[in-house]
Amino acid sequence: MNILSKLYQNYIAQDPQGTVRIALFTLTIVLFVIGAGAPESGSGFNG
């Protein structure tokens, strides 16, 4: 909890717009690699 509070005070509270931008672009890259990549972990297999 303390770490989260520190993170919030040091980063998010100081630059909320920048944080939203980082979160949005990170989400975009996460979605991109989900869509573009095809590593197979067997999770799609149900039996």
Add this chain to the structure above:
Amino acid sequence: MILTYAIFVGFFVGISIHKLFGKPYQLPKIKSIELVFIAVLPQIVIFQLNFTRTFFSDRFASLSLIISQLILVVFCFINFKQPAFWFLTAGLILNLIVIVTNGGFMPISPKNVSWLIPNITDTAGLMGKRLGFGKDIVLLENQTKLLLLSDYFRFDFLNQKFMYSIGDVILAIGAFWYMLGLKTELLTMPGLMEKNNV
């Protein structure tokens, strides 16, 4: 999983580098992000979510996968000025080529299926079929076109097992590079800010 690791490691390394140089961590601007959402959300419904992926035929799933990845190619070319997107584009196109040439899914060999999912004892029944509801199709190595671009390589570390392709590795490099946020450093160089319209 390799791709998730690349993003997380890139993020923490990027933050550390920026902290070292006393600069705020920022990511380079990505244009047309709506294309990613349009392309990938259907993939999540068709391939990922347990309660929806059973509704779709293999033919529909493969067609959706190809269309989705073509939209991602357009997205990549829109952002091609960024070095990270050179890798993201290359990885995506390599995966797309091997998917298209093998009937709309990523090929995986029966022996690798047995290695990945040990409780499958009879892989003969899976031949030529999609592996569960995922993006892979089970094909013998001699029936696979562009074998080295398929899910041919094994990852086995800390009880995590998966198969990956060369395209996945190049995508991971691109994702890692992007998450470093190094373009910010370049943009802060005098003269480049105006040139890049920032």
